[in-house]
Amino acid sequence: MKVIYIGTIVPNDYINNYPSTSVAANNFQSGLLKGIAKDKKIKLKIYSVPARRGWPGKSSVFFSRNENLPFYYGLNVSILSFINIKFYKEISIRFHTFCSLLKELCLKSHEKCCIISYNGDGRLTASIRFLRHFLNFKYICMVVDPPEYKGTTSRKGMLWKKIYQYNKNAYMKSVYAADALVVLNKSFITINKIKSKYIVIDGGISLDEIETIKHEKPRVYYDKKNFNIVFTGTLHEHSGVLRLIDMFEQSNIQGALLHIYGSGVDQVKVKQRADRNTKIIYHGPVDFNTAISAQYEADLLICPNPITHPINQVAFPSKLIEYLGSNTPILVTKLPSIGLEYNDAVVFYDDTLDDFKVKVKMIMNMSNNALNVLTENAMHLAHDSKEWDAQSKKLLKLIKDTI
Structure with a gap:
């Protein structure tokens, strides 16, 4: 059984290299993935596009190279490469995500396979939705940071509102396309009238x-x-x-x-x-x-x-x-x-x-x-x-x- 994970995780030893990484989000992913890795019947592959924006005083333009970082007992996290320049970043993330998932799905394609995404971010999940038309696998979406409701956004202006609405719609498409969900709160299921199977995981601790x-x-x-x-x-x-x-x-x-x-x-x-x-x-x-x-x-x-x-x-x-x-x-x-x-x-x-x-x-x-x-x-x-x-x-x- 193969499980492919796509998210924003960074191994703790390398988290200082990615200063925008949320510690809570990283621990959430790390805790669950280590638990999955303990099951010897599951072949786990982890891909990540960590948050690496430049905060005030730091350059926000850079090229992130593909690298494999040691994570847990021989298991690596594959950091996907991208160019951190506005729309180029979006394109590069989508391209490398698609190529990586396609490669994994085509390897030993006879195996049962499940893809898990951290959130429904369209940059990571658009490839999953597209590939489902051609390849046989199951999809689980972790709804950890749901899109905000009532059209709220911290950015002002019509363009940002349109971008926000587009991203929100892409997120929800991934949610509805999933075979199962992991949510922090049952009310997300109720509000959105979701019929897929789900579990509630509100976090964890070592x-x-x-x-x-x-x-x-x-x-x-x-x-x-x-x-x-x-x-x-x-x-x-x-x-x-x-x-x-x-x-x-x-x-x-x-x-x-x-x-x-x-x-x-x-x-x-x-x-x-x-x-x-x-x-x-x-x-x-x-x-x-x-x-x-x-x-x-x-x-x-x-x-x-x-x-x-x-x-x-x-x-x-x-x-x-x-x-x-x-x-x-x-x-x-x-x-x-x-x-x-x-x-x-x-x-x-x-x-x-x-x-x-x-x-x-x-x-x-x-x-x-x-x-x-x-x-x-x-x-x-x-x-x-x-x-x-x-x-x-x-x-x-x-x-x-x-x-």
Whole structure:
């Protein structure tokens, strides 16, 4: 049985070479693919077109060469080459994706085969839809970053709106063309009236990391001069980082500092806000280990995803699962996708300034015993149902049922 994966994954040892790569997205792909690779009956081939845009101060024009990067026990990730110049990039990605998939499908074509794509990005999935007219294989689409609804886009102007609508339509064509789906949130299936089989995987965490943390001594909370609130993740409208800064400044909580780690389209604005306020520290883009260390050392972790943002109606904040293993209290907005199993593991707030201020102060004043109970509940939740081996088994079953 052959499984061909096309996504945006970069092996962790090389992630600094691709500064625009989302750590959460990379961990999501890595965790599931390692689980698939453990099944000896599956021949797994991984292709990737990593995000490698030039952020402010870095050149955005370059040629990315095809290379094979070691990933997991002899398995490589094949980085597809492309030219990072606007429309040339689109053309080169589509061309190399098509050639790579065609080559894999023609090799031992008698084998049962399944292609899995990370999201329905038309650059990666147009070739899949085209090849299905001529070749026999099954297709599973991971809907991790669904297109935003109600026509929202951060770009202004008629041209950008048309491009956005085109990309959204291409994404949804891939979703409807798939034999099966992996979604973060069941509401995506309901809203779009999708009839294909699907599974829900809202993220995962490494069991090894959890076990390491569990054997550490109990943490002592708020025994330092400052109460450190930490956000790690993508700096984008749907992650709510600018709204978090607004609430933090307006709440004016004595002794609290806000630490922000990450990169994204709001990176410049975040840096500007931090430069004007000594209580806000922007640490910039960091590697996975640094982000994890920051989570362990924090007094409070926060997922401030705006409840009313369209994408948060159908997506799940996968960063939340990463937070579960940190042994640190978590404050999170109550999104529709967050199930009842999280009620005893995190503290929710309703995305208003008043409730934000109340909940932060409540956590600051909680006893060490109460905080330890909260973080232990989070650790148990991560251990029992969110570790990657358990999540990847769900995907393996879907692959076998689909083929």
